[in-house]
Each structure stands twice: as structure tokens, then as C-alpha cells.
Amino acid sequence: MIHNFSFFRKWGMSFFGKIRAVGFKVIKEDSRTEARLGLLTTPHGAVETPAFMVVGTLGTVKALEPRDLVETGAQVVLGNTYHLMLRPGADVIESAGGLHSFMRWDGPILTDSGGFQVFSLARMRKITEEGCRFNSHIDGHEFFLGPAESMEMQRVLGSDIAMVFDECLPYPCERGRAEASVEQTLRWAVRSKEAPHADGQQVFGIVQGGVYGDLRRRCAEELASIGFDGYAVGGVSVGEPEAEMYRAVEASVPFLPKDSPRYVMGLGVMRQLAECVARGIDMFDCVIPTRIARHGTAITRHGNVAIKAAKYAFDQSPVEEGCDCYCCRTFARSYVRHLLACGEILGLRLLTIHNVHALNRFMREMRAAIAADAFPEWKERTIKETTTNEQCDNAM
Amino acid sequence: MIHNFSFFRKWGMSFFGKIRAVGFKVIKEDSRTEARLGLLTTPHGAVETPAFMVVGTLGTVKALEPRDLVETGAQVVLGNTYHLMLRPGADVIESAGGLHSFMRWDGPILTDSGGFQVFSLARMRKITEEGCRFNSHIDGHEFFLGPAESMEMQRVLGSDIAMVFDECLPYPCERGRAEASVEQTLRWAVRSKEAPHADGQQVFGIVQGGVYGDLRRRCAEELASIGFDGYAVGGVSVGEPEAEMYRAVEASVPFLPKDSPRYVMGLGVMRQLAECVARGIDMFDCVIPTRIARHGTAITRHGNVAIKAAKYAFDQSPVEEGCDCYCCRTFARSYVRHLLACGEILGLRLLTIHNVHALNRFMREMRAAIAADAFPEWKERTIKETTTNEQCDNAM
Numbered sequence: 001m002i003h004n005f006s007f008f009r010k011w012g013m014s015f016f017g018k019i020r021a022v023g024f025k026v027i028k029e030d031s032r033t034e035a036r037l038g039l040l041t042t043p044h045g046a047v048e049t050p051a052f053m054v055v056g057t058l059g060t061v062k063a064l065e066p067r068d069l070v071e072t073g074a075q076v077v078l079g080n081t082y083h084l085m086l087r088p089g090a091d092v093i094e095s096a097g098g099l100h101s102f103m104r105w106d107g108p109i110l111t112d113s114g115g116f117q118v119f120s121l122a123r124m125r126k127i128t129e130e131g132c133r134f135n136s137h138i139d140g141h142e143f144f145l146g147p148a149e150s151m152e153m154q155r156v157l158g159s160d161i162a163m164v165f166d167e168c169l170p171y172p173c174e175r176g177r178a179e180a181s182v183e184q185t186l187r188w189a190v191r192s193k194e195a196p197h198a199d200g201q202q203v204f205g206i207v208q209g210g211v212y213g214d215l216r217r218r219c220a221e222e223l224a225s226i227g228f229d230g231y232a233v234g235g236v237s238v239g240e241p242e243a244e245m246y247r248a249v250e251a252s253v254p255f256l257p258k259d260s261p262r263y264v265m266g267l268g269v270m271r272q273l274a275e276c277v278a279r280g281i282d283m284f285d286c287v288i289p290t291r292i293a294r295h296g297t298a299i300t301r302h303g304n305v306a307i308k309a310a311k312y313a314f315d316q317s318p319v320e321e322g323c324d325c326y327c328c329r330t331f332a333r334s335y336v337r338h339l340l341a342c343g344e345i346l347g348l349r350l351l352t353i354h355n356v357h358a359l360n361r362f363m364r365e366m367r368a369a370i371a372a373d374a375f376p377e378w379k380e381r382t383i384k385e386t387t388t389n390e391q392c393d394n395a396m
Numbered sequence: 397m398i399h400n401f402s403f404f405r406k407w408g409m410s411f412f413g414k415i416r417a418v419g420f421k422v423i424k425e426d427s428r429t430e431a432r433l434g435l436l437t438t439p440h441g442a443v444e445t446p447a448f449m450v451v452g453t454l455g456t457v458k459a460l461e462p463r464d465l466v467e468t469g470a471q472v473v474l475g476n477t478y479h480l481m482l483r484p485g486a487d488v489i490e491s492a493g494g495l496h497s498f499m500r501w502d503g504p505i506l507t508d509s510g511g512f513q514v515f516s517l518a519r520m521r522k523i524t525e526e527g528c529r530f531n532s533h534i535d536g537h538e539f540f541l542g543p544a545e546s547m548e549m550q551r552v553l554g555s556d557i558a559m560v561f562d563e564c565l566p567y568p569c570e571r572g573r574a575e576a577s578v579e580q581t582l583r584w585a586v587r588s589k590e591a592p593h594a595d596g597q598q599v600f601g602i603v604q605g606g607v608y609g610d611l612r613r614r615c616a617e618e619l620a621s622i623g624f625d626g627y628a629v630g631g632v633s634v635g636e637p638e639a640e641m642y643r644a645v646e647a648s649v650p651f652l653p654k655d656s657p658r659y660v661m662g663l664g665v666m667r668q669l670a671e672c673v674a675r676g677i678d679m680f681d682c683v684i685p686t687r688i689a690r691h692g693t694a695i696t697r698h699g700n701v702a703i704k705a706a707k708y709a710f711d712q713s714p715v716e717e718g719c720d721c722y723c724c725r726t727f728a729r730s731y732v733r734h735l736l737a738c739g740e741i742l743g744l745r746l747l748t749i750h751n752v753h754a755l756n757r758f759m760r761e762m763r764a765a766i767a768a769d770a771f772p773e774w775k776e777r778t779i780k781e782t783t784t785n786e787q788c789d790n791a792m
Binding site (some may be wrong): 063344 | 454455456459460462483484487488491492498499500501525622700709710712719721726727728731734735737740741744746777
């Protein structure tokens with residue numbers, strides 16, 4: 001498969017059998033920051049960037065249905081190759097005709113490569129040039145996952161965007177290990193690119209290198225010369241100070257093609273999204289909105305709110321004033337708090353709806369600010385509002 | 397408050413402030429069985445009977461939203477006085493303006509009296525003529541619940557139908573104890589009737605008496621002479637053989653006013669609903685559809701199906717062929733089975749939607765059969781289909 005970096009260079013079958021062009025186009029660049037508006041076109045529709053992608057680990061965004069995703073404004077769902085390989089397995093998803101058809105989500109899907117989970121969740125057995133032998137975190141069953149297996153699984157899943165198989169380094173990590181890991185990641189990136197892909201499936205490279213700026217640069221330059229449809233900055237938000245995270249982004253972005261989408265993996269805090277967009281990032285994913293919902297915490301434009309707290313027992317206002325999600329336009333904090341206190345499924349579901357809606361609305365506002373040449377002012381105000389308001393319960 | 401048994405005898409404020417007549421009217425009597433079609437009017441709308449009422453213990457039908465209840469054809473939600481008294485407590489619900497407003501369900505609500513839970517869940521301390529002192533099953537906190545407290549709680553909840561405070565006997569139970577209990581239940585019924593009620597709130601008496609037909613008759617006759625808006629047969633499905641259950645219904649119904657609604661508490665198996673309707677029953681409630689959904693079992697017209705079973709891993713057919721619920725018209729068994737196998741919330745939710753929809757559709761079919769003078773034939777065929785089909789996984 002040959003890659004070059006012009007818009008509309010690949011063609012794929014969409015869910016409805018129509019042929020659509022796929023690729024990325026920068027629509028507008030902010031004059032005062034690296035922020036930009038873009039349009040990422042996939043066989044399952046277009047994505048306005050900057051975009052937040054909601055995580056649907058096991059073929060479901062936890063507690064939500066496809067119709068909820070539409071209602072909350074979700075543009076892309078992320079599926080996890082490692083988890084889906086273990087449960088239900090490639091054969092089940094293949095027999096359903098792929099992940100879109102299995103979970104009945106006909107919008108864009110991005111799948112990670114499984115690299116992150118193999119190194120963080122599984123009991124590792126042996127790493128070779130071909131990949132990793134590991135034991136499942138569920139039942140100890142032995143599996144092998146390398147670039148060939150990961151890309152084959154992602155081909156079966158039929159995702160619109162596949163990620164290369166990479167090694168995600170822990171923090172802290174010694175320079176010698178980081179150097180060797182970057183080289184491994186680059187060799188695996190080549191193998192991932194050369195593997196067969198689904199029709200219209202775009203493949204993104206992943207910049208690693210830990211906190212070492214020169215390694216990030218080398219990895220970014222090398223990936224750009226191999227040529228991918230998009231580029232991710234991986235190995236951030238793994239325990240390093242926030243300033244290190246931004247430095248890792250700054251050390252990578254300038255060496256990636258300007259006309260390709262850039263994605264920081266694993267971020268979902270409003271402030272961090274705004275800071276990364278200002279540094280030229282287009283895409284994000286994170287379990288935060290769905291995970292903290294299940295712990296009883298609401299994401300709002302004025303900080304996180306631990307709705308489960310006793311102080312909301314009689315509160316007749318919505319979870320977030322002014323929010324037009326189903327939860328906020330229907331129920332009071334008092335009721336949602338009661339559901340959470342009793343461990344009722346509906347409580348988790350309502351907060352999940354709210355949190356996904358809140359992050360998607362946040363991204364819409366951000367795009368509008370860029371479009372209106374008001375991004376720097378919007379960013380400054382937003383970071384102040386979301387971070388310093390006294391309503392913030394610091395529940396994360 | 398004066399009760400007499402004519403249609404439209406009470407008047408109450410509805411959720412929207414409109415005045416509506418409340419009461420029960422028999423629309424049609426089956427010529428070959430005791431089955432009948434009826435219309436039960438409440439301040440929050442009318443209920444076509446025979447009707448199944450879905451249980452919303454803690455102010456939520458587990459895993460469902462009010463909009464799901466509308467979509468699945470639910471007519472009445474049952475709230476549990478005991479559970480809501482403990483969590484969130486009367487003060488929280490009162491500050492929300494009652495249970496309808498708290499949970500945002502503007503259809504009819506029936507509340508039980510808490511008697512059943514006090515005797516089955518709580519650690520009893522002392523029973524007196526005024527009621528029971530008990531310790532909460534949650535945190536051991538001490539409460540008192542008798543007819544006065546139960547009716548006051550139900551007044552605060554603002555349910556459309558309140559149940560009298562009664563004692564539910566275990567099975568088996570010696571005659572001496574059953575006799576004393578019936579007398580206690582009758583004295584509590586008088587106190588329950590005399591207590592203040594919410595505007596437009598109807599009050600139902602409960603026939604107890606265990607397996608003793610003469611006690612059932614005495615209880616039914618005495619309740620009828622006290623005079624209630626409707627009558628329940630309680631203390632069934634507590635472990636007795638199914639034949640005993642029907643005998644308890646047969647021993648009670650003939651002595652209850654023909655023009656009042658009759659309700660058997662705690663039944664949700666299709667066969668049992670059909671058998672009881674044939675014996676003159678109009679209303680039912682049960683946790684079965686929602687509870688077995690959370691255990692991975694689907695209710696279908698051809699028996700229960702344990703969707704979680706490995707044999708459905710590749711099954712691309714819907715949970716129930718021909719069903720038009722959101723689950724069946726959207727997803728395949730293979731996917732629902734995967735969700736259940738992974739403990740995903742969405743799996744429980746989809747089966748709950750299906751099961752509630754299935755029982756409501758079953759009741760609609762039953763009403764149509766009565767209307768078409770075809771109830772006995774429909775009942776015979778239905779009982780055969782739902783009970784003996786090989787698809788039945790006996791998962792209950």
C-alpha cells in the first residue's frame with residue numbers, strides 16, 4: 001500500500017456501500033497559536049477536528065448505546081484491539097462483519113494497536129522482534145501480539161483508523177531503554193504499515209521517546225519519512241509532570257507533516273485538551289469522562305463535581321446549569337445523587353451521558369473559538385474556569 | 397375520606413395541574429372465563445387492564461429511564477415505600493415535590509406499603525398494634541413502620557395508588573398464626589384507610605390468609621365491607637406450589653366487589669399472568685423481568701432464553717425474532733451475549749428493555765384476545781408456547 005500526503009488519496013467502501021474519499025484536510029490555522037481546524041474523512045463519515053474520541057473498550061462505550069453517542073455529539077469511538085482480541089475474539093467480530101456492524105455504530109472507529117495494554121495489563125512472557133508472548137489478564141490464556149497480529153486484528157475489526165503496534169514506555173525510564181524502545185517502535189511501525197489493512201483504513205504512526213526531546217524528534221522524523229496517514233504522540237500521561245507532557249508534544253509536533261492529523265493518546269482533561277490544541281494537536285481520546293462518571297463525578301465547565309456528595313441530597317438544580325444533555329434537561333442533582341448513593345445503574349448512565357456530552361460540547365466551543373479567531377482568549381478563560389473554580393471537587 | 401364504589405368518584409390534581417376523574421371501570425367481561433378488560437383512571441393517566449406494573453424499587457426501574465418506560469409500553473411504575481423511606485428518605489422526596497417529580501415519571505405510580513419488606517428484609521425488633529420497630533437492612537438504623545407511618549410516607553410519595561400496611565405470611569404457616577395475622581391485617585387496613593392520603597390517591601386493601609381458603613374469604617369480605625378503591629391478593633408466590641397460588645386467588649376473588657380492580661402481588665411469569673386473568677385478576681407486578689435481565693436471561697413468547705450461554709456467541713439473530721423493542725431491532729444475540737459475558741452495563745440494560753417490552757406486549761396481546769372473544773384459545777396456546785418450547789432454558 002502506497003502512502004502520500006494529499007487529501008482524498010485513499011478510497012474505501014462505506015458502511016452503506018458508497019465510495020467515499022478518505023484523508024485529512026486543514027481547514028483553518030490559528031494565526032497566534034498552532035491550533036487549527038481540520039476535517040478528517042473516513043469511510044464512515046467525516047470528523048471535525050479538534051475532536052475528542054470516546055473510548056469503547058469492549059465494543060461499547062460503557063453504559064451507552066449508539067443512539068446515545070449520536071445524541072451526545074460523539075464523532076469517533078475508540079475500540080481496544082487487545083481487549084477485543086481476548087473477548088469476544090476475532091472470530092466472533094468477523095462473523096458479525098466487523099466492529100461497526102457488531103456494535104451497530106456506523107460512525108468512525110479508531111482502534112489502538114494493543115501495545116499499551118500488552119505492556120500495562122498482561123503478564124509478559126517474552127518480547128522478540130516479532131512481538132510479545134503474554135498471558136491474558138482475564139484467565140491467563142497465552143496469546144501472541146506483534147505488528148502483524150495487531151494489524152490483522154484491526155483489519156478484522158474494520159476500523160477507520162488503525163494504530164501501529166508500539167511499545168509504550170513507563171515513567172520514569174532510563175535513556176538507554178528509551179533509545180532501544182524507540183528503535184523497536186520504528187521497526188514495528190514499518191511492519192505495521194506493510195501489513196494488509198481493511199479497505200479505506202488509515203494507519204497512524206506513534207511517536208514515542210519518553211521525556212527525551214531528541215528521541216521524540218528522531219521518532220517523529222523517522223515516522224514522517226516512512227509515511228503514515230496520521231501521527232500520534234504516545235507515552236504521555238503515564239505519570240510524568242504535566243509540564244513534561246507538553247514538552248513531549250512540543251518536541252514531536254514540529255517534525256510531523258503539517259497536512260496530517262496529530263493525535264495525543266490518553267488525554268481527557270479540558271485544560272490539557274486546550275493546551276495541546278494550542279500546540280497543534282487535532283485528536284484526543286481518554287477513559288476519563290466515562291470512568292469518573294461511574295465513580296459519581298460530573299465534568300463541568302466549572303470544574304469536576306462529585307455529585308455523590310451528601311451536600312447535593314436536596315439540590316434541585318441540574319448536574320450542570322445550562323447543559324442541554326438528557327441528564328441535565330431531565331433530572332435534578334438530588335435524584336442523580338440518590339441513584340449514585342444506591343449504586344443504581346441509571347446513575348452511572350446519566351453521568352456518563354452528561355460527561356461525554358460535556359466534553360463534546362467543549363470541543364465544539366473550541367472549534368468555534370478557532371473559527372472566530374478567538375482561540376487564545378477562549379483558552380485562557382476556559383483554563384481558568386475549569387481549573388480554579390471553587391466548585392471543583394478535585395475528584396479526579 | 398369517604399369511599400363508595402362508583403366510577404369517577406374521586407378527584408385529584410394531576411402532574412400538569414389538570415383535574416381528572418379517578419376510578420375503575422370494567423369495559424368488557426369475557427363470557428367463558430372471569431377475565432375482563434378494564435380502565436383504571438388515576439391523576440397521572442389511565443391504565444388499560446389487565447396490566448403488568450414494572451417495579452422501580454428505589455425510584456428507578458433498574459437500568460431504565462422514564463423515556464425507556466414510555467418506549468417499552470410501561471403503564472404503571474411500582475415504588476417501594478420501605479426502600480424509599482430508608483433511601484433517600486421522605487424529606488428528600490418531599491423537597492422534590494413527590495416521587496413523580498423526583499424520578500421524572502409522569503405516568504401512574506403504585507406504592508406498596510412496606511409491610512412485605514419489613515417482614516422479609518429488616519431485622520424485626522418488636523411488633524405492636526401500632527406497627528413494627530425494625531432495623532434497616534442497610535445500616536442497622538432503627539425505624540418504625542405501621543399503618544400510620546406507611547400511609548404518611550405514601551402520601552409524601554404522592555403515588556396514584558397506595559397499598560394498606562399488611563402482614564405478609566411466610567409459607568408454610570400454621571393456621572393459628574394465619575388467623576391472628578389476618579385479624580391484624582384487617583385492623584391495620586382500617587387504620588390505613590383512616591390515615592390522610594394524597595389528593596386523588598386511591599387506596600387498595602390486601603387479602604391475606606395464606607393457603608387457608610376460609611381465611612382468604614373472611615379477609616376479602618371484611619375488606620370489601622370496609623371499602624377500598626381496589627383489592628390485592630397478597631402473600632402468594634412466597635414458596636407455595638403453583639396450584640396453591642391459584643387456589644388462594646380463587647378463594648379471594650369471588651368475595652371482592654366486581655366493579656373494583658383486583659391485583660395479585662408479585663407475579664410476572666407469563667403463564668401465571670394468563671391463569672390469574674382467567675380467574676378475574678386485573679393487575680400484576682413483579683421484579684422478574686428486570687431481575688432476570690440482569691442475570692442474562694431474556695423473556696420470550698417461546699420461553700426464557702439464557703442469552704449469556706456460549707451457544708449464542710455467533711448468533712446473528714435478535715434476542716427474540718419478531719420483537720420490535722430497541723434491543724431486538726438493533727442488536728444481535730452475539731453482541732448482547734458478549735456484553736453480558738463481559739459484565740458490561742449495556743448488556744443488562746438491553747435485556748431489561750427487552751424483558752419489560754416483552755411483558756407489556758404480552759399484556760397487550762392478552763387484552764386484544766379478550767376484546768376479540770378469543771381469550772380461552774389464546775391462553776391455551778400461549779401457556780403451551782411459553783412453557784414447553786425447547787428453547788426454554790429454565791433459567792428462572
